[in-house]
Amino acid sequence: MSRVVVFNDFGGPEQQELIDRPAPEPAAGQIAIRVVAAGVNPVDWKIRQGFLGHEWALPAPMGREASGVVTAIGAGVEDFAIDDEVLGEVAPGHGAFAEHTVLRADKTVAKPEEISFADAATIPVAGATAYDVTHQIELEAGQTLLILGAGGGVGRMAAQVGKVHKFTVLGVASKSKKDLVESSGAIFVESGEGVADRVAAAAPDGVDLVVDLVGGDALRAVAPLAKDPSHVLTTADPDTARELGGAVVERTEEALEKITGVIQYGLVDPTVTARYSLDDAQQAIAAVESGHTTGKVVIEP
Ligand SMILES: NC(=O)c1ccc[n+]([C@@H]2O[C@H](COP(=O)([O-])OP(=O)(O)OC[C@H]3O[C@@H](n4cnc5c(N)ncnc54)[C@H](OP(=O)(O)O)[C@@H]3O)[C@@H](O)[C@H]2O)c1
Incomplete structure (x- = not known):
C-alpha cells in the first residue's frame, strides 16, 4: 500500500484526506516513481476548490510536481530506466503528495546530481513557469522587468532568471521579503498602498x-507603469x-529542460523555505x- 493526499469533493481544506491505496501503475507514456519530494503550488488548492473545472475523478490525488526515483516504466517510454533519479510533472489522475506517483514521461527530465531532491x-x-514568464516577451540586457x-x-526564480539576463529587475513584495528580494539582485519595492508611486520612483x-x-x-495598480500595455504578462x-491589454503566460516544452540547466549551474536557487512530512501535508497546503x-514549500514523504 502507498499513502496519498486526496480531496474527496470540490471545496475547502476539510475535503483533504491522507489515504492508503495500492501504489499506482504507469500507463503508456508514463513512469512511476517513489516520491522523494513534492512542490506545493497555489494550483493545488485552486483545483480542490473547483476553480479549474470539475472534470477530476474523485477522490482526486493532490500535487502537480515531484522528484523521486523511478520504480516502473510504461509502454513506449525509452528515455528512463528503473532507479533513475528524475523530476517531472504528475500525470492526470495522479498526485505528488504521495509515497508513490506517476509522471508524464514527456514532462520529466533526469535530476542532475547537483540539484537536491527538494x-x-x-x-x-x-521553475518552468518562471522560465516561461521571463522569455515569452523578450527583453534586452538593461531593460526593466517588474x-x-x-x-x-515563481517570483523568486523569475527574479533570478531576470538577473542572469542582466535585466534591471524590480521586485514587488511585502516588507518581510525585502532581504530575500534584494539577495536575488533585484531592487525591492514594497507592495500595498502607494506601490505605483514607489515603482515610478525606482523606474x-x-x-x-x-x-x-x-x-x-495589485495588478491594476502597477499595470499602467508598463510602457506598452501588451507587455503585461500574468x-x-x-x-x-x-x-x-496584457497577456497570459504560455507554457512551453523547452522550459523544463532549460530551467533545470540554469539551476544545475547554480544560477538560480529555488529557495525552499519550508519542508513538511506527508503527515503534515495539510499544513503545507494551508501555508x-x-x-x-x-520561496517554495515542499512535502517530503
Ligand atoms: N499558469 C501557470 O502555468 C501557472 C504556473 C505556476 C503558478 N501560477 C500562478 O501564479 C501565481 C503565483 O504562483 P506562486 O507559486 O509564485 O505563488 P506563491 O508562492 O504563493 O507566491 C505568491 C506571492 O504573492 C505575493 N503577494 C500576495 N499579495 C501581493 C500583493 N498585493 N503585492 C505583491 N505581492 C503579493 C506573496 O508575497 P507577500 O507575502 O509579500 O505579499 C507571495 O509571496 C498563482 O496565482 C499561481 O496559481 C500559474
Missing part, C-alpha cells in the same frame, strides 16, 4: 515588462490582464493557500 521538486511547475509577487515560488522611464503573479487590484489573473509564503 529543489528538484520545485522545477516542473514553479515582478509583482517577487518573493513567492522613472517606465517598465519594459510587468510579470504579474498576484492579479486583481500567471495569476487572465481576465484582469486581458482587460488591461501556500494563505497566499503569503516565501
